[in-house]
Amino acid sequence: xxxxxxxxxxxxxxxxxxxxxxxxxxxxxxxxxxxxxxxxxxxxxxxxxxxxxxxxxxxxxxxxxxxxxxxxxxxxxxxxxxxxxxxxxxxxxxxxxxxxxxxxxxxxxxxxxxxxxxxxxxxxxxxxxxxxxxxxxxxxxxxxxxxxxxxxxxxxxxxxxxxxxxxxxxxxxxxxxxxxxxxxxxxxxxxxxxxxxxxxxxxxxxxxxxxxxxxxxxxxxxxxxxxxxxxxxxxxxxxxxxxxxxxxxxxxxxxxxxxxxxxxxxxxxxxxxxxxxxxxxxxxxxxxxx
Amino acid sequence: xxxxxxxxxxxxxxxxxxxxxxxxxxxxxxxxxxxxxxxxxxxxxxxxxxxxxxxxxxxxxxxxxxxxxxxxxxxxxxxxxxxxxxxxxxxxxxxxxxxxxxxxxxxxxxxxxxxxxxxxxxxxxxxxxxxxxxxxxxxxxxxxxxxxxxxxxxxxxxxxxxxxxxxxxxxxxxxxxxxxxxxxxxxxxxxxxxxxxxxxxxxxxxxxxxxxxxxxxxxxxxxxxxxxxxxxxxxxxxxxxxxxxxxxxxxxxxxxxxxxxxxxxxx
Amino acid sequence: xxxxxxxxxxxxxxxxxxxxxxxxxxxxxxxxxxxxxxxxxxxxxxxxxxxxxxxxxxxxxxxxxxxxxxxxxxxxxxxxxxxxxxxxxxxxxxxxxxxxxxxxxxxxxxxxxxxxxxxxxxxxxxxxxxxxxxxxxxxxxxxxxxxxxxxxxxxxxxxxxxxxxxxxxxxxxxxxxxxxxxxxxxxxxxxxxxxxxxxxxxxxxxxxxxxxxxxxxxxxxxxxxxxxxxxxxxxxxxxxxxxxxxxxxxxxxxxxxxxxxxxxxxxxxxxxxxxxxxxxxxxxxxxxxxxxxxxxxxxxxxxxxxxxxxxxxxxxxxxxxxxxxxxxxxxxxxxxxxxxxxxxxxxxxxxxxxxxxxxxx
Numbered sequence: 001x002x003x004x005x006x007x008x009x010x011x012x013x014x015x016x017x018x019x020x021x022x023x024x025x026x027x028x029x030x031x032x033x034x035x036x037x038x039x040x041x042x043x044x045x046x047x048x049x050x051x052x053x054x055x056x057x058x059x060x061x062x063x064x065x066x067x068x069x070x071x072x073x074x075x076x077x078x079x080x081x082x083x084x085x086x087x088x089x090x091x092x093x094x095x096x097x098x099x100x101x102x103x104x105x106x107x108x109x110x111x112x113x114x115x116x117x118x119x120x121x122x123x124x125x126x127x128x129x130x131x132x133x134x135x136x137x138x139x140x141x142x143x144x145x146x147x148x149x150x151x152x153x154x155x156x157x158x159x160x161x162x163x164x165x166x167x168x169x170x171x172x173x174x175x176x177x178x179x180x181x182x183x184x185x186x187x188x189x190x191x192x193x194x195x196x197x198x199x200x201x202x203x204x205x206x207x208x209x210x211x212x213x214x215x216x217x218x219x220x221x222x223x224x225x226x227x228x229x230x231x232x233x234x235x236x237x238x239x240x241x242x243x244x245x246x247x248x249x250x251x252x253x254x255x256x257x258x259x260x261x262x263x264x265x266x267x268x269x270x271x272x273x274x275x276x277x278x279x280x281x282x283x284x285x286x287x288x289x290x
Numbered sequence: 291x292x293x294x295x296x297x298x299x300x301x302x303x304x305x306x307x308x309x310x311x312x313x314x315x316x317x318x319x320x321x322x323x324x325x326x327x328x329x330x331x332x333x334x335x336x337x338x339x340x341x342x343x344x345x346x347x348x349x350x351x352x353x354x355x356x357x358x359x360x361x362x363x364x365x366x367x368x369x370x371x372x373x374x375x376x377x378x379x380x381x382x383x384x385x386x387x388x389x390x391x392x393x394x395x396x397x398x399x400x401x402x403x404x405x406x407x408x409x410x411x412x413x414x415x416x417x418x419x420x421x422x423x424x425x426x427x428x429x430x431x432x433x434x435x436x437x438x439x440x441x442x443x444x445x446x447x448x449x450x451x452x453x454x455x456x457x458x459x460x461x462x463x464x465x466x467x468x469x470x471x472x473x474x475x476x477x478x479x480x481x482x483x484x485x486x487x488x489x490x491x492x493x494x495x496x497x498x499x500x501x502x503x504x505x506x507x508x509x510x511x512x513x514x515x516x517x518x519x520x521x522x523x524x525x526x527x528x529x530x531x532x533x534x535x536x537x538x539x540x541x542x543x544x545x546x547x548x549x550x551x552x553x554x555x556x557x
Numbered sequence: 558x559x560x561x562x563x564x565x566x567x568x569x570x571x572x573x574x575x576x577x578x579x580x581x582x583x584x585x586x587x588x589x590x591x592x593x594x595x596x597x598x599x600x601x602x603x604x605x606x607x608x609x610x611x612x613x614x615x616x617x618x619x620x621x622x623x624x625x626x627x628x629x630x631x632x633x634x635x636x637x638x639x640x641x642x643x644x645x646x647x648x649x650x651x652x653x654x655x656x657x658x659x660x661x662x663x664x665x666x667x668x669x670x671x672x673x674x675x676x677x678x679x680x681x682x683x684x685x686x687x688x689x690x691x692x693x694x695x696x697x698x699x700x701x702x703x704x705x706x707x708x709x710x711x712x713x714x715x716x717x718x719x720x721x722x723x724x725x726x727x728x729x730x731x732x733x734x735x736x737x738x739x740x741x742x743x744x745x746x747x748x749x750x751x752x753x754x755x756x757x758x759x760x761x762x763x764x765x766x767x768x769x770x771x772x773x774x775x776x777x778x779x780x781x782x783x784x785x786x787x788x789x790x791x792x793x794x795x796x797x798x799x800x801x802x803x804x805x806x807x808x809x810x811x812x813x814x815x816x817x818x819x820x821x822x823x824x825x826x827x828x829x830x831x832x833x834x835x836x837x838x839x840x841x842x843x844x845x846x847x848x849x850x851x852x853x854x855x856x857x858x859x860x861x862x863x864x865x866x867x868x869x870x871x872x873x874x875x876x877x878x879x880x881x882x883x884x885x886x887x888x889x890x891x892x893x894x895x896x897x898x899x900x901x902x903x904x905x906x907x908x909x910x911x912x913x914x915x916x917x918x
Contacts, residue, residue: 008384023431024431107541112492127326130313181645188662190636199661203652260407263403270396
């Protein structure tokens with residue numbers, strides 16, 4: 001279907017354009033403004049050019065946060081994607097179990113992000129938490145406030161707990177969209193459960209799984225509230241991810257210039273990833289139509 | 291019938307999924323002293339004292355009301371502006387359409403932390419700090435693009451012949467849109483409202499930064515209490531449990547449409 | 558290759574069927590000969606696909622047994638029945654090549670590699686798919702896709718029967734004819750049992766040796782296309798087969814005369830004798846192509862008003878009005894059609910008598 005050519009359609013987009021421009025463009029201008037100035041106080045500012053950018057790009061702690069971020073996102077995806085698909089495959093196809101599964105899965109997604117942190121704080125603390133006390137009673141010292149490894153394990157557990165349901169819901173929706181005759185044909189062809197998965201379910205889920213993968217990558221890349229509540233970025237800087245570092249810089253130390261330069265670099269990284277995301281999505285759409 | 295192996299595994303997973311939430315519920319029914327003294331799997335001496343405190347203390351329950359207000363405002367604004375725009379993207383080709391659509395999407399992916407400080411300054415300048423509308427507007431940053439995206443998907447599923455027939459029958463665009471088109475995509479509108487609700491409800495970085503007392507969301511009140519009152523775990527757990535309730539109610543109402551929304555993959 | 562026997566089959570999609578109306582299939586009791594080409598014909602929702610799925614094993618019937626070559630296979634799953642099925646929409650493994658698609662059923666059964674290559678090439682030859690073997694299956698056109706679906710059934714050397722569920726629905730009209738001819742060719746070449754579900758009578762009549770007409774979960778008649786046309790056993794068959802369908806006139810019997818609205822139509826003695834033995838509401842049936850039009854009154858002719866004449870190329874369809882009913886006549890091109898009014902003559906040997914919808918015999 002060809003779309004109608006009509007530039008008057010702009011009037012329909014105008015409200016969205018205005019509201020997003022207000023929320024996005026004006027603040028971004030402020031950030032750009034800060035990133036090239038040194039600010040001592042009201043009315044006292046000096047133009048410093050690309051200095052903050054140079055400093056930021058050379059900031060060792062930023063590099064660490066960036067690698068930490070990639071490692072975290074990568075590990076999380078490695079667990080969440082297969083687990084989510086497995087859950088979707090095990091979910092019932094009809095009956096009351098469908099509603100029950102959907103509601104249960106969606107539950108963690110609707111909990112405010114800092115409450116997620118709180119839940120896991122309560123759950124994993126060695127003194128009052130079920131998880132923490134069980135692990136400790138098994139003779140393994142577990143304390144996410146002291147050991148970086150424990151902090152990472154806790155964060156990963158929390159992230160997997162929080163977001164695997166999203167992958168599962170997407171995968172489930174993809175599975176339900178496969179027409180029944182494919183399964184019938186596979187049965188007649190004598191396909192094993194694995195062959196059915198490998199050659200029917202997985203290819204048919206490709207679209208939703210791509211979306212799930214990219215969404216999960218982006219969102220885990222921007223993670224802030226949950227680790228902030230649970231570990232506050234510590235112990236040390238072991239769980240200081242990009243967003244946490246940025247907020248520390250901007251709000252904690254009020255280093256506006258470096259924070260702004262950091263913001264712009266951060267945003268550009270996300271923008272680049274977002275562009276890849278968009279391209280891949282377009283291709284997925286095209287592949288299905290062909 | 292003997293339950294299959296995978297049903298057992300699924301039940302086990304759901305058990306693990308609900309366990310942390312159960313643990314918080316367990317805590318919320320106990321006093322702080324009780325929590326700190328013994329570890330029990332269920333409240334031996336259940337008490338509603340934490341909930342009573344929340345429902346009687348205005349500094350607590352106003353947090354819920356504040357959250358509800360800005361979430362409702364945000365959902366309304368997002369849907370109102372996104373509906374015509376999504377229609378434009380799904381039906382028309384115009385100068386810069388693809389670029390605008392992409393630019394909108396980038397905002398869905400924008401790191402909230404980047405916008406934190408500029409937002410604070412912007413709303414301070416406008417005198418909107420500590421108002422519900424400030425939070426609602428801030429959440430439009432990611433919810434409006436999201437709404438446009440989801441709605442565009444649903445609208446593209448409606449054949450364009452319907453529009454053409456209506457225009458030939460003499461409908462004006464606004465009348466056609468309100469009386470014919472929106473009823474056709476009401477499932478899509480429902481799904482969009484659900485996701486707008488969801489993302490506005492769970493977001494707290496902006497909500498906390500842009501409010502002081504009058505519009506403070508419950509989530510922020512919780513975190514403030516952690517540091518101020520020497521950690522009343524029971525009270526905090528009760529507040530946490532109460533933040534889950536609205537979400538759970540909303541899921542229950544949209545459970546049949548949810549799978550459809552996810553099927554589009556536009557979240 | 559196999560003879561398929563359906564023994565007292567009945568099926569309901571409800572877990573606890575109560576009355577007869579809960580059954581999608583009421584009572585099917587039949588033997589399908591080895592190597593036959595059968596068409597299952599009937600309107601949508603008559604239970605054709607249900608019956609097909611019972612034969613393939615995708616559905617286990619509520620009652621009754623399915624036997625292949627005398628062996629009870631009712632409880633066997635589809636993969637152990639040695640049947641192949643082609644569905645309404647082409648089912649392909651999108652990510653595989655045409656070769657891998659065709660090899661898939663053999664690989665699942667652990668067939669030796671050399672034999673797989675040989676079989677796939679044989680089948681690809683038969684189906685004219687050889688040039689596409691290395692292509693991705695997803696990129697083929699609809700008719701080639703449907704051939705691949707068929708090929709997955711043909712590659713198995715042990716296949717007993719191939720079931721088709723309206724396989725030409727998504728095929729372009731000009732390809733339909735070609736593909737149907739291909740199917741017929743394959744049937745002659747391989748001598749497999751073919752069971753073909755369709756609601757298109759032209760497809761059924763040109764494809765099959767035997768047509769099975771179904772209606773509301775029951776088999777109404779099994780016969781050659783000629784049988785169905787000349788001696789439908791039920792008014793439904795007469796009406797459903799042929800375009801336009803058979804004409805039916807309510808009548809009463811008086812000796813060897815069938816009386817329709819005061820006009821006596823002579824019957825042959827045998828038909829009349831059978832008719833006197835039968836009970837119920839009598840109807841006289843005649844195919845439109847056997848109705849003769851006269852411009853003058855004759856012995857046993859019925860007056861009718863000509864309402865319309867549709868020229869269909871090599872024949873004309875004349876729409877006739879009788880008091881309270883409409884009749885059709887099919888007149889070959891070149892034969893004159895009277896104007897305004899005509900007298901209808903029904904040849905004795907082409908008249909069929911029905912009692913309560915069933916042919917008297």
